[in-house]
Structure formats: structure tokens, C-alpha cells
Amino acid sequence: RAVRDDRPFSHYYLKFKNIKTVYNIMGEKWQYFMEEGFILPALFVQVLVFSLLLMLFPALSKERENRKKTKFAGWFLLYFALLGIGFMFIEISFIQKIILLLENPSYAVAVLLTSILISSGIGSLMSYRTAIIRMPHALIVIALLVLAYSIFLPDIIEAISPYSMPIKIIAVFFIFMPPGILMGIPFPTGLKVLGQIDETSIPWAWAINGCFSVLAPVLAVLLAIMTGFKTVLWLGAAAYLAAFFIFSFESLRASEQKPHHPSE
Numbered sequence: 001r002a003v004r005d006d007r008p009f010s011h012y013y014l015k016f017k018n019i020k021t022v023y024n025i026m027g028e029k030w031q032y033f034m035e036e037g038f039i040l041p042a043l044f045v046q047v048l049v050f051s052l053l054l055m056l057f058p059a060l061s062k063e064r065e066n067r068k069k070t071k072f073a074g075w076f077l078l079y080f081a082l083l084g085i086g087f088m089f090i091e092i093s094f095i096q097k098i099i100l101l102l103e104n105p106s107y108a109v110a111v112l113l114t115s116i117l118i119s120s121g122i123g124s125l126m127s128y129r130t131a132i133i134r135m136p137h138a139l140i141v142i143a144l145l146v147l148a149y150s151i152f153l154p155d156i157i158e159a160i161s162p163y164s165m166p167i168k169i170i171a172v173f174f175i176f177m178p179p180g181i182l183m184g185i186p187f188p189t190g191l192k193v194l195g196q197i198d199e200t201s202i203p204w205a206w207a208i209n210g211c212f213s214v215l216a217p218v219l220a221v222l223l224a225i226m227t228g229f230k231t232v233l234w235l236g237a238a239a240y241l242a243a244f245f246i247f248s249f250e251s252l253r254a255s256e257q258k259p260h261h262p263s264e
Contacts, residue, residue: 044215044218079190082243088217090237096108115172115173115177116179120184127188136244138185138189139240143244144237220232
């Protein structure tokens with residue numbers, strides 16, 4: 001199979017079905033597998049175990065009288081997991097897309113992270129000050145915008161590739177600001193709704209989002225090896241779309257469970 005920019009992993013040719021045979025040929029030593037990329041699955045399992053421990057421990061230590069609230073907030077806590085997965089899947093995919101343009105992975109990481117972090121911070125700030133963008137429809141806009149980037153980004157990169165490095169860096173910084181601003185909105189918006197459901201679950205929401213934000217980059221690379229970075233980008237968009245449905249459903253349930261005081 002030809003190696004393309006979407007799957008630049010020509011050296012990962014080892015198949016799971018051949019592990020036992022290769023293990024015997026290499027003198028029953030595991031060092032070879034680490035060099036062939038099997039450190040990624042090992043790292044994924046390690047991060048997954050620690051993440052589950054960090055997420056499940058607060059649930060097990062919840063006081064019995066708060067369990068009903070926690071159960072109600074449980075599905076909404078999945079919303080924060082999806083935000084962590086979607087954010088990192090999109091970020092990792094965007095970084096890979098601009099490595100060739102900026103001619104160095106370090107430049108790509110530095111410029112993309114700077115753009116996304118600054119713009120998402122702006123989006124978070126805007127979500128507190130502008131009521132209309134706190135609506136869950138921002139999640140749909142993120143998904144659609146990311147899909148548009150997956151289609152048109154190669155042409156945009158090709159158009160700016162002849163320019164000098166400073167111009168390319170400035171261009172990349174501003175190109176990725178729109179999705180960054182939008183991706184900064186859902187988290188604080190979700191925290192506000194979660195506070196209406198169960199304030200005691202807010203620290204847990206931070207923990208879940210953080211754990212999945214650490215888990216997602218490793219998973220993104222594993223998926224990219226198997227399916228390509230474009231698929232990872234689409235999965236990031238799908239995560240925001242799923243978050244939209246959870247947010248809408250749980251917001252409706254929260255409004256229905258608000259106590260209604262009869263008018264005097």
C-alpha cells in the first residue's frame with residue numbers, strides 16, 4: 001500500500017497476528033516490539049488504567065445521599081469526556097496537517113498550540129459575556145466547520161506554501177483561530193448547566209475532561225496508524241456532534257426537574 005501524508009507510517013508494518021512468530025524469531029525479547037511502535041498500545045493501556053482509577057474513585061467515594069443526583073448527572077459527565085476527546089482529536093489532526101507546510105514538527109506544534117489555546121481562551125471568555133453563543137448549537141457549528149476544514153484545508157495549505165516562513169506562521173495562526181474560538185465555548189457552558197444539576201459533580205467534570213484529554217492523543221495516533229488522520233479529524237467532529245445531543249437532552253431534563261413555585 002502506498003504511503004500518503006494522511007497515513008505517514010511506512011515503518012509500522014508489524015501485524016498483531018504475527019506477534020508470536022516475530023517474538024520467537026527475535027529470541028523471545030520484547031525490545032523489538034517497542035521499536036516497532038507497540039509502545040503506543042502499552043502507553044494507551046497505562047493511561048487508560050490510571051484515568052479509570054482517577055475517574056471512578058470519586059464515584060465510589062460519593063456519599064450515599066448524593067447518589068441520585070450523581071446518577072442524573074452521570075450522562076451529562078459523558079459530555080465532558082466527549083469534549084476532551086473531540087478537542088484533542090482535532091488538535092492532533094491539525095498539527096499533522098501543517099507539519100509539511102512549516103517544515104518542522106516543532107514549529108507545527110508551537111504555532112498550532114498557540115493559536116488553539118489563545119483562541120479557545122477567547123471563546124471561553126466570550127461564552128460568559130455573550131448569551132447567544134452559549135447555546136448548544138455551537139457544538140454543531142464546530143462539527144460542520146471541522147468537516148469543512150478537512151475538505152478545504154489541503155488547498156489552503158497549498159496556496160500559502162510558496163510564501164516565506166514568517167508569513168506561513170502568521171497565516172497558520174489565524175487560519176485555526178475560528179475553530180479554536182468555537183471549541184472554547186462548550187466547556188464553560190457545560191459547567192454552568194452542570195452546576196444547575198449537581199454542583200458537587202463539577203470537580204469530577206474537570207477530572208473526566210482532563211483524563212480524556214490525556215488519553216485522546218495516544219488513541220488519536222493509534223487510530224491514525226490504522227485509518228489515517230482524516231478519519232481522526234472526522235471522529236473529533238463526531239464527538240462534538242454527540243456532545244450536542246447529550247447537552248440538549250440533559251439541559252431539557254434539568255429544566256423539567258426545576259421546582260415550580262405556584263404563584264400567590
